[in-house]
Amino acid sequence: MSERVILFEDVSKFYGEVLGVNRVDLRIGPGITALVGPNGSGKSTVMNLMTGLLEPTQGSVRVLGEEPSRSPALFDRIGYCAQFDTFPRRVTGLQFLVGYLTLHGMGPVEARSRALRAIDRVQLTEAAGRRVAAYSKGMRQRIKLAQAMAHDPQILVLDEPLNGLDPMARAELIDLFRELAAEGRHVIVSSHILHEVDVIADQVVLINQGYIVAKGDIPEVREEMVDHPMQVMLRCADPALVASTLFSHDHVVEVKLHEDGGGLMVKTKQAEHFYLLLNELVAEGAIDLESVAPADDDVMAVYRYLVGTEGGSL
Amino acid sequence: MSSSRRRLFGVAKLELRRQASPGRLLWYFLLAAAPVTMMAVVAWAVSKFGHPEGLTTAELQENYAHFFQGMVVRIVLFFGCATIFIGQIRGELDQRSWHYSLLTPIPRWQLVVGKYLAGVFLAWCFFLLPGVIGRALFQLPHGLAAFGDPRLQMEVLTYLGIAALGCLAYGGFFLAVGTLLRGPGYVVAVFFLIEWAQFMLPPGLKQLSVVYYLRSLSPVPLSEGPFAMLAEPLPTWLVVVQLLVYAALGVSLAVWKVRRAELDYRTK
Ligand SMILES: Nc1ncnc2c1ncn2[C@@H]1O[C@H](COP(=O)(O)OP(=O)(O)OP(=O)(O)O)[C@@H](O)[C@H]1O
Numbered sequence: 042m043s044e045r046v047i048l049f050e051d052v053s054k055f056y057g058e059v060l061g062v063n064r065v066d067l068r069i070g071p072g073i074t075a076l077v078g079p080n081g082s083g084k085s086t087v088m089n090l091m092t093g094l095l096e097p098t099q100g101s102v103r104v105l106g107e108e109p110s111r112s113p114a115l116f117d118r119i120g121y122c123a124q125f126d127t128f129p130r131r132v133t134g135l136q137f138l139v140g141y142l143t144l145h146g147m148g149p150v151e152a153r154s155r156a157l158r159a160i161d162r163v164q165l166t167e168a169a170g171r172r173v174a175a176y177s178k179g180m181r182q183r184i185k186l187a188q189a190m191a192h193d194p195q196i197l198v199l200d201e202p203l204n205g206l207d208p209m210a211r212a213e214l215i216d217l218f219r220e221l222a223a224e225g226r227h228v229i230v231s232s233h234i235l236h237e238v239d240v241i242a243d244q245v246v247l248i249n250q251g252y253i254v255a256k257g258d259i260p261e262v263r264e265e266m267v268d269h270p271m272q273v274m275l276r277c278a279d280p281a282l283v284a285s286t287l288f289s290h291d292h293v294v295e296v297k298l299h300e301d302g303g304g305l306m307v308k309t310k311q312a313e314h315f316y317l318l319l320n321e322l323v324a325e326g327a328i329d330l331e332s333v334a335p336a337d338d339d340v341m342a343v344y345r346y347l348v349g350t351e352g353g354s355l
Numbered sequence: 356m357s358s359s360r361r362r363l364f365g366v367a368k369l370e371l372r373r374q375a376s377p378g379r380l381l382w383y384f385l386l387a388a389a390p391v392t393m394m395a396v397v398a399w400a401v402s403k404f405g406h407p408e409g410l411t412t413a414e415l416q417e418n419y420a421h422f423f424q425g426m427v428v429r430i431v432l433f434f435g436c437a438t439i440f441i442g443q444i445r446g447e448l449d450q451r452s453w454h455y456s457l458l459t460p461i462p463r464w465q466l467v468v469g470k471y472l473a474g475v476f477l478a479w480c481f482f483l484l485p486g487v488i489g490r491a492l493f494q495l496p497h498g499l500a501a502f503g504d505p506r507l508q509m510e511v512l513t514y515l516g517i518a519a520l521g522c523l524a525y526g527g528f529f530l531a532v533g534t535l536l537r538g539p540g541y542v543v544a545v546f547f548l549i550e551w552a553q554f555m556l557p558p559g560l561k562q563l564s565v566v567y568y569l570r571s572l573s574p575v576p577l578s579e580g581p582f583a584m585l586a587e588p589l590p591t592w593l594v595v596v597q598l599l600v601y602a603a604l605g606v607s608l609a610v611w612k613v614r615r616a617e618l619d620y621r622t623k
């Protein structure tokens with residue numbers, strides 16, 4: 042079974058002192074997996090580990106049963122569209138693909154026909170003979186994608202492939218990801234906007250500050266997020282009284298009084314319920330609230346950010 | 356062609372295309388043309404004004420040997436190879452295109468070796484002949500008939516061989532420097548000084564200098580000057596082996612670094 046999956050076991054990656062990712066466990070099978078997190082959360086680090094460009098500081102990474110940084114032959118089965126928006130100098134789109142296809146051991150004729158097919162799949166056929174340096178951002182994204190899939194790999198790792206594309210192009214690429222997944226491939230797509238990828242993903246992995254905060258299919262992720270305790274800072278007139286009122290409710294798991302006597306920190310398992318409750322208490326005049334603010338390190342806040350403003354339907 | 360040879364060939368071909376920018380080719384051409392132009396000017400001046408004393412063949416040979424070691428080796432080969440070989444892996448890192456190669460099924464050592472071979476090919480294309488053409492031009496006013504002499508033919512062949520070995524050794528050195536160091540500029544400067552001052556260095560340090568080996572291959576014995584720290588003269592075959600080992604060490608260092616390095620495009 043391990044021959045068919047990408048497996049991360051207790052993987053940590055530190056860049057010197059800087060945390061890349063911490064204690065990641067992942068199991069990714071065929072289909073579309075979305076890796077979602079804000080800037081700097083560790084998405085590219087995970088993808089670079091998957092493709093052997095980085096080695097884990099701790100733990101083990103196995104791709105189709107092999108260690109990616111030690112098995113060159115694996116790269117016939119992996120295609121990686123990295124985040125770097127850079128290319129070899131002075132190549133045309135077609136030359137770019139053909140050049141690296143020859144490194145996969147293909148002769149010129151086969152390399153050319155494969156390259157043209159991949160370029161066709163990303164709809165760049167007309168621009169194939171032009172220099173990549175003269176491409177628009179969207180075209181560069183697509184030629185990178187074509188390069189990643191030209192050798193027909195089982196696994197496609199795509200780092201923010203939708204970045205910089207207009208809605209039309211996004212829709213087209215999303216269709217392409219679906220096709221690729223339907224062909225039985227592993228398609229791993231990263232994004233910092235959840236609703237951009239959740240509809241197509243079989244599995245979603247949420248990552249924040251180097252930690253995986255939730256993973257699974259969409260209902261599972263929702264549940265995990267709902268269960269995740271969330272912290273709220275309240276400023277009010279009589280914190281002790283407020284604390285005892287709140288604590289009588291099941292979903293409030295922890296209450297801490299602030300040292301200055303003018304507020305308290307509440308930890309709750311159900312954010313929605315908690316806010317409803319708060320509204321009721323204020324309306325009844327039971328408590329005298331000055332302010333309500335989610336605490337800074339709140340995973341829920343990240344989640345809300347990822348979901349985006351119109352993503353509340355998740 | 357077998358698949359693995361095709362891959363190595365593919366690496367070399369990509370490298371050649373990468374290096375073949377008009378600016379770089381012009382620079383290699385100008386470097387190669389410099390000694391030829393200088394010798395053409397000398398030939399013209401001698402034939403026009405005549406030589407004051409009239410040199411013997413032996414004197415001609417020695418004069419040219421000094422010119423070859425100074426101009427051809429320490430300027431043309433040095434800077435030509437520095438540009439080509441530092442530009443290989445360091446160049447890919449600077450252009451952020453190295454990951455495309457790392458993501459192919461080619462073992463990393465083959466990536467390095469393929470690039471090195473491409474660099475050697477390029478260096479030989481440009482830098483093998485200037486020393487030989489220069490020698491012919493130098494001889495021109497005194498009559499090319501002298502080249503009928505087997506000793507002169509041997510001399511010309513030896514210059515060809517020295518240039519070929521020089522490219523291999525400088526190539527290995529600069530490939531390693533460009534792979535190991537983010538900012539190789541100061542090392543190139545120090546190495547340049549070493550190449551000019553190697554005769555003053557103690558024997559242990561001399562071995563770092565490519566010029567030290569190439570000088571001892573000179574077809575005409577060269578006096579080392581009054582400040583020279585003399586080392587034992589070595590047989591030719593041993594010097595050739597040493598140069599090959601020198602080149603192989605450079606390539607091995609680069610391979611070692613590339614095999615254990617993680618991708619990191621940050622500049623400093
Ligand atoms: N080469 C490096 N050296 C030091 N720190 C690094 C390096 N690469 C990444 N990091 C750090 O590791 C963390 C995770 O970075 P990573 O690039 O994986 O995030 P990301 O989710 O891909 O972000 P983005 O959405 O901006 O692409 C960040 O704090 C980043 O600063």
Ligand SMILES: [Mg+2]
Pocket residue numbers: 084085086124200
């Ligand atoms: Mg990233």
